Amino acid sequence: MKARVHIMLKTGVLDPQGEAVRNALGSLGFDGVNSVRQGKVIELDLKDGTDEAIVNDMCERLLANTVIESYRVEIL
Amino acid sequence: MHAAVVVFPGSNCDRDLAVALERAGARVSMVWHKDTSMPEGVDLIGVPGGFSFGDYLRCGAIAANSPICRSVKDHADRGGYVLGVCNGFQILTETRVLPGTLLRNAGLKYICRSVPLTVTTADSAFTNGYVAGQSITVPIAHHDGNYHADAETLRALAAEDRIAFRYGDNPNGSADDIAGILSANRRVLGMMPHPERMAEAAHGGTDGAAMFVGLVRQLEHA
Numbered sequence: 001m002k003a004r005v006h007i008m009l010k011t012g013v014l015d016p017q018g019e020a021v022r023n024a025l026g027s028l029g030f031d032g033v034n035s036v037r038q039g040k041v042i043e044l045d046l047k048d049g050t051d052e053a054i055v056n057d058m059c060e061r062l063l064a065n066t067v068i069e070s071y072r073v074e075i076l
Numbered sequence: 077m078h079a080a081v082v083v084f085p086g087s088n089c090d091r092d093l094a095v096a097l098e099r100a101g102a103r104v105s106m107v108w109h110k111d112t113s114m115p116e117g118v119d120l121i122g123v124p125g126g127f128s129f130g131d132y133l134r135c136g137a138i139a140a141n142s143p144i145c146r147s148v149k150d151h152a153d154r155g156g157y158v159l160g161v162c163n164g165f166q167i168l169t170e171t172r173v174l175p176g177t178l179l180r181n182a183g184l185k186y187i188c189r190s191v192p193l194t195v196t197t198a199d200s201a202f203t204n205g206y207v208a209g210q211s212i213t214v215p216i217a218h219h220d221g222n223y224h225a226d227a228e229t230l231r232a233l234a235a236e237d238r239i240a241f242r243y244g245d246n247p248n249g250s251a252d253d254i255a256g257i258l259s260a261n262r263r264v265l266g267m268m269p270h271p272e273r274m275a276e277a278a279h280g281g282t283d284g285a286a287m288f289v290g291l292v293r294q295l296e297h298a
Contacts, residue, residue, distance in 0.1 A: 013224065014249070016184050062141060065134055065170065067177045068224060 001048050002076040003055050005063055008039035013068045039069075077102045077295040081122040082148065084109045084139045089125035089161060089272060096272040097122065100288035101296075109142040114151060119295045121148055125162030125217070125270060135178065135220045136166030145171055157201060157295060158264040162218055165256070165266035174257060174266045175233070176225030178218075182249025186219040190281070192244030193255055193269060197237045200258055202265040205290030211244060212283035214269040221268040223250035223257075233257055240265055 009015050018036040025033045042063055044055065055073045064071040079102045083090045094104045097120075105115045109128075114121065129138035139145060145167065152158050152173045160168040168174045181187060190213050195206040206212070225233070230252055233239050241256040248268075256267025271284025 014179065014182065014222075016180055016182055016222075016249075020184055062133070062137065065137065065177055067169075067175075067226075068179065 001046050001050060003044045003046055003050075003052075004074040004076055005042040005044065005055065005059060006039060006072045006074065007042065007059075007064050007069050008037060008071075009068055010070050077119050077292045078105070078115070078117055079103070079120040079122055080105045080107045080114050080118045081124055082107050082109065082144055083124070084126065084128035084142065086128045086130055087124050087126035087163070089163075089270065090122075092270075092272045093122045093124045093159075093161065096275040096284070096288045097292070099276065100285070100292045102288070102292050107144060109139065109144045112143045112147065114147050118151070118156070120157040120159060120291060121151055123148065123158065123160040123164030123167050125164060128163055128167065131163075131220075134170070136163060136168075136170040139163075139167045140170035149173055152259065152264050155261060155263060157291070159202065159291070160264070160266040161270055161272065162216075162221075162268055165268055166220065168264065168266045173264055174259060175229045176223055176251075176257070178220045178268070179222040179224045179249075180220050181218070181222050181247075183247075186217075187221075187247050188215070188217040189247075190215045190274070191247055191269065193241045194244055196239045196242050197258070199237060200240060200262045200265065201291055201294040202258075202287055203240055203290070204294060205286030213281055214271055214274045214284055216247065216269045217273075218248070218268055221248045221250065223252075223254040223268075225251060230254075236260065238262070241267055241269065 018038040022036040238258040242253040274284035
């Protein structure tokens with residue numbers, strides 16, 4: 001089985017990389033981009049039947065820094 | 077005073093930190109990240125700068141989960157002294173020994189230059205060699221030094237006099253100009269600037285030396 005973990009900076013945490021991407025889009029002529037938030041996606045290949053709770057535990061303990069990041073687990 | 081300096085794959089300030097401590101009179105043991113315990117009778121653990129594990133995932137995140145970091149956390153939990161510099165500070169926030177985290181610099185650039193710092197408190201083993209309010213010059217060399225914590229944590233750090241150093245001219249966007257913070261028991265210091273790179277005349281300045289001299293003096297009698 002596979003799981004996909006989406007990690008994003010929490011609302012209110014400054015994302016200077018997202019802001020740089022927004023500026024670059026603007027200089028390419030893409031108007032109307034109000035904001036860009038950049039995150040990461042981690043794909044896990046897991047033993048069949050792995051509980052989603054275990055993936056959540058992985059996120060809490062390593063994959064995300066919950067001081068600044070939120071995560072969402074998607075079981076594929 | 078016996079200090080241990082932790083070495084991770086990718087550490088690059090470990091020997092600088094060891095030399096600064098030795099010059100101040102400490103006995104220093106180097107400890108490898110796969111070790112599971114500290115040498116007997118260690119007074120201070122140094123977590124050095126560098127790019128542990130290539131800064132993969134997040135700066136300090138992989139190092140924070142290495143075997144030796146359990147010993148670092150246990151040492152801190154027992155009331156032991158820990159000094160984390162640069163990547164060491166990032167590792168101490170990832171282990172939750174210190175609150176908050178270090179984000180990418182607000183200007184997105186890696187910054188490598190000497191910067192003015194204000195010693196915000198002299199009330200710690202790390203800063204007792206300075207006078208509160210003193211201005212010193214120490215180099216920074218980081219891409220992710222933008223200190224971030226929630227408003228409640230920032231209020232507590234200020235109210236409890238736990239901000240050890242502030243930037244004179246905030247180079248990276250850090251909240252409240254924070255360059256270094258102390259734990260609640262004042263025995264763990266994490267800071268982005270590198271005092272070990274400003275510890276002898278050949279470095280171009282000696283403003284960092286007082287930290288190591290002060291640490292040895294205080295912990296020698298502990």
